[in-house]
Amino acid sequence: MLELKLIPKFPHEIIATDEVGRGPLSGPVVIGAVRILIEDAQGLKNLLKFLKPKGVTDSKKLTPEKRLTILNKLGVQDLSYRKKNEVELKGVKVSYTTWDMDHEVIDQENILAASLRGMKEAALFLSEKRNLETTILIDGHMKLRWGKETSPWNEVPIVKGDSKSLLIGLASIIAKEKRDTYMQEMHELYPQYGFNAHFGYPTAFHRKAIAEFGPSPIHRKTFKGVREFVRNEN
Numbered sequence: 751m752l753e754l755k756l757i758p759k760f761p762h763e764i765i766a767t768d769e770v771g772r773g774p775l776s777g778p779v780v781i782g783a784v785r786i787l788i789e790d791a792q793g794l795k796n797l798l799k800f801l802k803p804k805g806v807t808d809s810k811k812l813t814p815e816k817r818l819t820i821l822n823k824l825g826v827q828d829l830s831y832r833k834k835n836e837v838e839l840k841g842v843k844v845s846y847t848t849w850d851m852d853h854e855v856i857d858q859e860n861i862l863a864a865s866l867r868g869m870k871e872a873a874l875f876l877s878e879k880r881n882l883e884t885t886i887l888i889d890g891h892m893k894l895r896w897g898k899e900t901s902p903w904n905e906v907p908i909v910k911g912d913s914k915s916l917l918i919g920l921a922s923i924i925a926k927e928k929r930d931t932y933m934q935e936m937h938e939l940y941p942q943y944g945f946n947a948h949f950g951y952p953t954a955f956h957r958k959a960i961a962e963f964g965p966s967p968i969h970r971k972t973f974k975g976v977r978e979f980v981r982n983e984n
Contacts, residue, residue: 766917774950782925783872808912809926
């Protein structure tokens, strides 16, 4: 249980965050974040022991049916953007939220900057730090960007964190479910692109649709495979 090795003292606020959707040609990058306040090591251990047999792991390893089953078992239902929700698991209150950085932000800032900013904003939104040490677990190899500011947290980037950390894994499931649902909704508006099948990723069918119909309003116009056809439209 990786989290037990990373938390130096208690009580402790832990926030775990992950993003879904850096690779697609369309739609937002969606961040999932979960937050817990743990009083002692045993409380954290009990929570992790509860999550593991539920199947919590990297969302990319799970079918849509399995993701929904896990979220239903945990009582995680409302995935609205920028809304703080809470469930109680093994006596621990778990807050969670989703955060979107849409295609326009991605085009303005680039995908990496948008992803890191979204994770930072989601974590700030959930944090209830009251003179307690906070650790934020970040999927990937990079810390968040603060510019001239100093991070208020102990930031721990973890490569493949969605597979190694149950808390990051839960954040990834939340983000994946939210993004896939959104892209299915976009399929109803723009059925010619097949968003319900590839969710915006650059499949051969998707690339061919962009070439035939041009970019939709939710395509990332700075991405290769899209920008060529934006120029052709002008």
